[in-house]
Amino acid sequence: MIKRTEIGSILKGQVALDTPVTVMGWVRSFRNTQFVALNDGSSLGTLQVVVNPETTDAETLKRITVGASVCFEGQLVASQGKGQTVEVIANKVEIFGDCDPSVYPLQPKKHSLEFLREIAHLRPRTNTFGAVLRLRHNIAFAIHKFFNDKGFFYMHSPIITASDAEGAGEMFRVTTLDPKNPPLTEGGEVDFSKDFFGRAANLTVSGQLEGELAALALSKIYTFGPTFRAENSNTSRHLAEFWMIEPEVAFADLEDNMNLAEAMLKFCIQYCLDNCREDLDFLATRLVDEEKSKPQAERSEMGLIEKLEFVLAHPFERLNYTEAVDILVNSNHNKKGKFKFPIEWGTDLQSEHERYLVEKHFKKPVILINYPKHIKAFYMRQNDDGKTVAAMDILFPGIGEIVGGSQREERLDKLTERMAEMHIPQDEMYWFLDTRRFGSCPHAGYGLGFERLVQFISGMGNIRDVIPFPRYPGSAEF
RNA sequence: GGAUUUAUAGCUCAACGGUAGAGCAAUCGGCUGUUAACCGAUAGGUUGUAGGUUCGAGACCUACUGAAUCCGCCA
Known part of the structure; x- marks a missing residue:
């Protein structure tokens, strides 16, 4: 069994100072070959882990890179630095999974949401x-x-x-029929009575x-x-x-x-x-x-x-469709001809009309x-x-x-x-x-x-x- | 499905129609109580693809591909 203290509980002050802790997570940044910002997803915040560059072997230090999965054993203490109240002084470092920074797409910087969408398998780590x-x-x-x-x-x-x-x-069809060679009815249509459910089926x-x-x-x-x-x-x-x-x-x-x-x-x-x-x-x-x-x-x-x-x-705000149409028709916005689509009782409201009601009129x-x-x-x-x-x-x-x-x-x-x-x-x-x-x-x-x-x-x-x-x-x- | 905008280094972005650049990341070195650390150096590009205009195209035109925003469909 793996025993660890969740970073979220440490940051919430649920762990007593000067007690030994084992923390595991992914490195968010490694400053000054000494300060690891560690995150395990239990909270937004990161825990500062302090490693001693003189007593930790150089090979291990090199493997502490952004994105790497690491286990630290150490002592939870009040922080000497300014940005955090507590930190862990590590006396043992174990790398679970290396993360080669030359190919790891996530950098310690702001990425665009569009870029992160392309790497959706990694974006939960941001x-x-x-x-x-x-x-x-x-x-x-x-x-x-x-x-x-x-x-x-x-x-x-x-x-x-x-x-x-x-x-x-529009619905997605659910079928086990062979798309290249489906059974056909006499009329030449796909015969869904031969399909898995005995009829055409779809996702809800x-x-x-x-x-x-x-x-x-x-x-x-x-x-x-x-x-x-x-x-x-x-x-x-x-x-x-x-x-x-x-x-x-x-x-x-x-x-x-x-x-x-x-x-x-x-x-x-x-x-x-x-x-x-x-x-x-x-x-x-x-x-x-x-x-x-x-x-x-x-x-x-x-x-x-x-x-x-x-x-x-x-x-x-609760109001009848009919009242909403009146408000829109009588609005200055409409009188100045600023709506692209005309407002008329009986037609569905366009996005611009809904937006006007919610964002401009009623707020x-x-x-x-x-x-x-x-x-x-x-x-x-x-x-x-x-x-x-x-x-x-x-x-x-x-x-x-x-x-x-x-x-x-x-x-x-x-x-x-x-x-x-x-x-x-x-x-x-x-x-x-x-x-x-x-x-x-x-x-x-x-x-x-x-x-x-x-x-x-x-x-x-x-x-x-x-x-x-x-x-x-x-x-x-x- | 429609309209508009857009595509330049791994990422974020520059570059008047005239030799493609910066920050971050990477690599090497320095520093060592840092706060997306900092300092110095190095390397990194067929400018989405295919055509065209031009003496000359990253820039202008056409097509294609991808993306974003708005509209339609709705939750």
């Missing part, structure tokens, strides 16, 4: 990605904690699905429909799993493989849904402020440095921590509700006005849509009517419709893009930098 990954873990944990504390059950929706009726996006684009099935038995459930969209999306906020949280609640309406989503988002932010302060402070500083190279007008008004605290301190998160029914999915509950559905989108500054949800249509006749209008095959969906046939009830739910939440809390601009190994068009390396 301060930025270490911080993001620890933060990501804490947000995931906070989500489970939030729902568990509220009596929700974590439900595992399937990853492989044969229904493509939801229409949430949403666990919602299955989530509804569970919610109509357990009342309160959430899913948290990978989701796949085969869209040719090339933006800083889309991935082909991402993680989505989808709560579904029986005996709940749109307002309950909004309350739940707002509480959940705020809980996660508060949890990070309480538990990831060091990493958040680092990311905040990183952001300030990054923005120094931008023109004044493009810099954000608030620092990262300030922004998170601001979101916590104010209720999200805080916005929940837009009651959208025109023809721009939303078939399962959303139809409002009495006959024109709108009980949909809600939560828009965050810099990210755009972070949550999309609705009260679901629980009335069988209204649901099938809408499915017919939208040409959604009802026979394939018998299992979904059965929930409305047998003991239907009002219920609501939403989908939260996990990476978008990580983006918001970390302040990272590109979604590809908040997931360890991003998948997007043309890229599935590592």
Whole structure:
């Protein structure tokens, strides 16, 4: 068994001074052939290990290079230097893994995020990605904690699905058929009845429909799993493989849904402020440095921590789609003709319109509700006005849509009517419709893009930098 | 998928159409309580690829490839 003291616990002051410790980690810098900055990932900070260049053999000293994995045994003492309170005086050095600095891509300097994306297998060793990954873990944990504390059950929706009726996006096909020589039907089409599942199958684009099935038995459930969209999306906020949280609640309406989503988002932010302060402070500083190279007008008004605290301190603005359209139409921005796309009741809002509402007009998160029914999915509950559905989108500054949800249509006749209008095959969906046939009830739910939440809390601009190994068009390396 | 921008040393970036340079990293040496240590020296390039314009192209033009940003699709 390997015994070691984690660097994070030493830096937190959990280890008594003048006690012997064994620390293991990767060298971040080696100054003055004497001072090692050692990091083991347990925290952002590094531990200073002091080696004696006179009593340590020259060959070993040479092998202490940036990136090398090293074990030090020594004494934890108060530091003589200024930059740290404690340090380890090493009396034994063991190199676990050498790291040839002439070919190791990570240098003790600032690298661009684009470059680090090309070496995603090594980027967890950087301060930025270490911080993001620890933060990501804490947000995931906070989500489970939030729902568990509220009596929700974590439900595992399937990853492989044969229904493509939801229409949430292009799907990835799952097949074991030989692509060069697939079985064909008499009509010359690929015969998926010969495929593994006896029918065409895909990776899930949403666990919602299955989530509804569970919610109509357990009342309160959430899913948290990978989701796949085969869209040719090339933006800083889309991935082909991402993680989505989808709560579904029986005996709940749109307002309950909004309350739940707002509480959940705020809980996660508060949890990070309480538990990831060091990493958040680092990311905040990183952001300030990054923005120094931008023109004044493009810099954000608030620092990262300030922004998170601001979101916590104010209720999200809730308004109807119709009201939002009025605000946009009557805005000076519109009167001066500064919108590229016209605003008209009945069309989906463009990014620039959402940005204006969130970043200029309200300057805080916005929940837009009651959208025109023809721009939303078939399962959303139809409002009495006959024109709108009980949909809600939560828009965050810099990210755009972070949550999309609705009260679901629980009335069988209204649901099938809408499915017919939208040409959604009802026979394939018998299992979904059965929930409305047998003991239907009002219920609501939403989908939260996990990476978008990580983006918001970390302040990272590109979604590809908040997931360890991003998948997007043309890229599935590592 | 569309638009725009961009590609120069391992990394980050310079170079008016006129001999391709700096910082960091590397190599060698010095210093030794440092804080992405510091000081001196050395080495490092078919300027993304293929064409074209020009007396002369890293720079201008065309195509291709990759990247970034914005838009669309959404979470």
